[in-house]
Amino acid sequence: MKDTLNSAQTRRALIKSALVMAGGVAVSACTTRGVTASVQMPKPAPAIPVPAVVAHPVAPAPAVARRAGMAPAGVRPELFRRAVAALDRHSMSIASHDRIAIADFSVSSSLPRFFLINMGNGQVESLLVSHGSGSDPAHTGWLQRFSNDPGSNATCEGAFVTSDYYFGKHGASQRLIGLDATNNNALDRAIVVHGAKYATAEHMATYGKLGRSQGCFAVGPNELDMVFLRLGPGRLIFSAKV
Numbered sequence: 001m002k003d004t005l006n007s008a009q010t011r012r013a014l015i016k017s018a019l020v021m022a023g024g025v026a027v028s029a030c031t032t033r034g035v036t037a038s039v040q041m042p043k044p045a046p047a048i049p050v051p052a053v054v055a056h057p058v059a060p061a062p063a064v065a066r067r068a069g070m071a072p073a074g075v076r077p078e079l080f081r082r083a084v085a086a087l088d089r090h091s092m093s094i095a096s097h098d099r100i101a102i103a104d105f106s107v108s109s110s111l112p113r114f115f116l117i118n119m120g121n122g123q124v125e126s127l128l129v130s131h132g133s134g135s136d137p138a139h140t141g142w143l144q145r146f147s148n149d150p151g152s153n154a155t156c157e158g159a160f161v162t163s164d165y166y167f168g169k170h171g172a173s174q175r176l177i178g179l180d181a182t183n184n185n186a187l188d189r190a191i192v193v194h195g196a197k198y199a200t201a202e203h204m205a206t207y208g209k210l211g212r213s214q215g216c217f218a219v220g221p222n223e224l225d226m227v228f229l230r231l232g233p234g235r236l237i238f239s240a241k242v
Contacts, residue, residue, distance in 0.1 A: 070122070072115070072117055072122045072123070072124040073122075073124060074115065074124055074126055075102060075104070075115050075117065075124060076104060076106075076242055078242050079102060079104055079106075079238075079240055079242045080102065080117075082238065082240060082242065083100060083102050083159075083236070083238035083240075086158070086159035086179075086180075086236065086238050087100060087159075087236050087238075089159070090159050090161070090179045090236070093161055093177075093179055094161050094234060094235065094236050095233075095234030095235075096232075096234050096235050097119060097235075097236075098118070098119055098120055098235075099116065099117065099118055099119060099230055099231065099235055100117050100119060100235060100236040100237070100238065101114060101115065101116050101117070101227075101230075101231060101235070101236070101237040101238070102114075102115045102117065102237075102238050102239075102240075103115075103129055103217060103237065103238070103239040103240070104240070104241075104242070105131055105135075105143040105146075105155065105157075105239065105240065105241040106143075106240075106241045106242055108141045108142055108209065109128070109129075109130060109131060109141045109142070109143075109204070109209045109210040110141055110204050110208060110209050110210070111128075112126035112127050112128055113126070113128070113129060114126065114127050114128065114129035114217070114219065116226075116227065116230045116231070125226070125230070127219055127220070127223050127227075128199055128200070128201065128204065128210060128219065128220060129199065129210075129217055129218065129219050130196065130198065130199045130210045130211060130212055130213045130216075130217070130218040130219075131143045131155040131212060131213065132152075132153050132154045132155040132212060132213050132214055132215035132216070133153045133154075133212035133213070133214065134147055134152040134153035134154030134155075134214075134215065135147070135154040135155045135212075135215075136212060139209075139212060140209075141208065141209030141210070143155060143241060146182065146239075146241070148178075148181075148182055148183055148184065148185050148186075149185070150185055150188065150189055152215070153214045153215055154215055155213075155215050155239065156178065156182055156183035156185070156186060156189075156191065156215065156239065157180075157182050157183060157239045157240050157241065158178060158179065158180030158181075158182040158183040158238075158239060158240075159178075159179045159180055159183075159236060159237075159238050160176040160177060160178055160179065160183060160186060160191075160236070160237040160238075160239065161176070161177050161179060161234065161235070161236060161237075162174055162175075162176060162193070162231050162232065162233050162234060162235050162236075162237060163175040163176060163177050163187075163233055164233060165228070165233075168192075168194075170192075170194035170195065170196065170216075170218075171194065171195060171221075172194070172195070172224060172228075173192045173193065173194040174192055174193040174194075174228060174231075174233075175187065175190075175192055176191055176192055176193065176217075176237065178191070183239070189215060190216075191215050191216055191217075192216050192217070193216070193217045193218075193219070193224075193227060193228075193231075193237075194216055194217075194218055194219075194224070195218070195219060195220060195221035195222075195223075195224035196211065196213065196218040196219070196220075196221070197220075197221065198210055198211025198212075198218070199211065199213075199218040199219050199220050200220040200221070200222075201220070217237065217239075
């Protein structure tokens with residue numbers, strides 16, 4: 001009886017040992033297959049860098065819209081008349097006539113002087129805009145002179161057509177092409193529309209005037225998308241002091 005019991009215990013011990021060994025072999029086999037599979041898996045292709053693209057929605061609009069007969073509220077009539085004349089003069093270079101922007105540099109930088117005008121219904125949105133340091137060397141807050149010269153850091157006058165967007169040292173920006181002899185160096189001078197903290201109401205409230213750009217049309221960062229949306233490529237910006 002004792003021998004029978006010992007034999008049964010021995011068989012159970014052998015069976016248990018065999019199961020443990022089999023399990024170890026199974027685990028080892030799974031591990032080996034996993035390692036082999038990981039070695040055979042192809043390496044992921046390196047990520048292809050995608051250049052930064054600044055995309056801003058542009059509301060669809062007809063190429064030519066009905067013009068408001070009178071100067072919109074808040075816009076000097078003579079300045080508006082000159083802007084409309086520039087729109088006519090450069091009509092072949094400006095794709096869309098439904099909205100324009102006018103920068104009135106006859107007033108202080110402490111006041112809204114950049115007007116976004118819907119030519120169809122006369123609606124106007126006005127906001128702050130900076131002028132160039134070369135146009136106001138003493139930083140009085142008033143534009144003293146225009147210049148088209150490279151390196152002048154001055155604002156230039158005349159008709160511009162808005163061009164493409166890009167992402168530069170000032171963040172999202174829009175290139176401008178000068179259409180007159182007084183601003184035809186704008187593209188080479190990198191005169192653009194961009195956002196700047198020194199062109200905000202908060203800056204004006206602290207210092208009584210805006211900071212100065214290098215000749216660019218700098219607006220508040222929170223208003224930049226709205227400007228891009230209203231204008232888009234192919235529309236007029238008219239800069240003058242009347």
